[in-house]
Amino acid sequence: xxxAPAEPRAAWVEVPAAPRWWRILPSRVLxxxxxxxxxIRHDQQELVTxxxxxxxxxxxxxxxFTRLRAIPTGNVPYLDFLAPGIIAQSGLFVAIFFGIQIIxxxxxxxxxxxxxxxxxxxxxxxxxxxxxxxxxxxxxxxxFVLSAILRVGLDWNxxxxxxxxxxxxxxxxxxxxxxVTIAGIVLSRERLMGIGQAITMPxxxxxxxxxxVHLMPVWLQALSAVNPLSYEVDALRVLLIDAPGxxxxxxxxxxxxxxxxxxxxxxxxxxxxx
Numbered sequence: 001x002x003x004a005p006a007e008p009r010a011a012w013v014e015v016p017a018a019p020r021w022w023r024i025l026p027s028r029v030l031x032x033x034x035x036x037x038x039x040i041r042h043d044q045q046e047l048v049t050x051x052x053x054x055x056x057x058x059x060x061x062x063x064x065f066t067r068l069r070a071i072p073t074g075n076v077p078y079l080d081f082l083a084p085g086i087i088a089q090s091g092l093f094v095a096i097f098f099g100i101q102i103i104x105x106x107x108x109x110x111x112x113x114x115x116x117x118x119x120x121x122x123x124x125x126x127x128x129x130x131x132x133x134x135x136x137x138x139x140x141x142x143x144f145v146l147s148a149i150l151r152v153g154l155d156w157n158x159x160x161x162x163x164x165x166x167x168x169x170x171x172x173x174x175x176x177x178x179x180v181t182i183a184g185i186v187l188s189r190e191r192l193m194g195i196g197q198a199i200t201m202p203x204x205x206x207x208x209x210x211x212x213v214h215l216m217p218v219w220l221q222a223l224s225a226v227n228p229l230s231y232e233v234d235a236l237r238v239l240l241i242d243a244p245g246x247x248x249x250x251x252x253x254x255x256x257x258x259x260x261x262x263x264x265x266x267x268x269x270x271x272x273x274x
Contacts, residue, residue, distance in 0.1 A: 016091065029130045031127060032127035032131035033127075033130065033131055035131065036131040036132075036135060037145070040135065040138065048201050049063070050094070050142075051139075051142045051146070054086045054089070054139070054142065054143050055219075057082070057086045057089070058082065058086060058147070058150060058152075062086075062150075063079065064080065065078050065082075066078040066079045071210075071211050072212075072215070073199055073212065076241060079150065080153045081237070081243075082209075082244065083143065083147050083154060083235050083240070083241075084237045084240050085208070085210055085236075086143055086209070087140050087143045087144075087240075088141075088145055088171060088207075088233045089209055089229075090140065090142075091136030091137075091139055091171055092172070092175055092203060092204065093138065093173070093200065094132065094136045094139055094167045094172060095135075095137050095173075095174075095175035095179065096176075096196050097192070097193070098128070098132045098175075098179045098180065099176075099177060099180045099192050100179075100183070100192055102128065103183050103187075103188070103272070106273055111272070111273045113271050115270065115273050121269045121270070122262055122263070122266040124266070125177060125180060125262050125266045128180070129180075130169065130173055132173065132175075132176035133170065133171075133176070134169065136169060136171070137165045140164065140165055140168045143173075145274070152161040154241060155242060160239045160240060163239050163241075164235075164236050164239045164240055166228030167235045167239070167251070168232070170232075170255065170258060173258045174228055174258040177261030177262050177264070179192070180269070180272075181268055182195050182196070183272055184265060184268025184269065184271050187193050187272065202223075203227060203229050206223040206224055207229040207230040207233055208224055208233050208234065209229065209230075209233050228254060231250040231254055232250070234246070234250050237265075238250070
């Protein structure tokens with residue numbers, strides 16, 4: 001009699017562990033940067049329209065208050081004092097509505113496909129955040145050009161300009177994650193637009209972008225002290241007009257705020273995709 005065939009052994013397939021998010025972060029950031037560059041290249045009109053607002057702030061508000069000398073800024077001309085604040089403001093206005101793009105991707109089914117990949121959510125959010133930072137950096141370059149035309153007394157040292165753009169990217173990354181967090185809570189474009197418009201002006205006017213902190217009332221000084229935009233503006237003034245400040249503290253606050261924003265928005269990404 002022939003021996004009964006042996007039963008095949010069960011094959012154990014070892015599923016590889018999901019990669020750590022910081023290991024694949026550079027590739028995801030590069031991917032989303034490439035996508036964002038493609039969008040900017042095919043929608044250059046948006047860059048032109050977004051340049052109108054900082055131009056108006058510098059040309060009208062800055063030039064007028066420089067002549068009036070209504071806001072004391074020491075030995076620094078008010079237009080020089082204002083320019084770093086307008087750079088930060090431009091990045092804020094770009095990033096604070098970035099959650100609308102996430103909602104559009106959810107409605108188009110793109111977000112669900114992204115979440116189905118083995119990419120950790122923190123890496124996805126980080127890539128999106130730094131993509132918003134890239135668009136904010138474009139705005140900063142536009143303000144640099146306007147400042148050169150208006151002969152604003154900025155420090156044109158290439159290293160300082162590069163560091164300033166890095167600060168803008170970091171600040172925009174935080175505000176974009178704030179927008180994604182709000183999107184994960186309200187789940188609709190209309191509500192996000194309403195909340196974004198409601199908090200943009202308080203963030204801007206509650207910072208040191210337009211006037212020194214010591215001129216503010218006490219309650220506004222307290223708001224400025226917890227406003228990340230104030231730390232971004234302060235870092236930009238240290239780099240661009242050699243103003244006294246605490247650059248290390250400013251960078252640390254922006255890094256911690258961005259990390260917290262990435263953590264919270266990544267936790268809400270699944271809720272947004274449902």
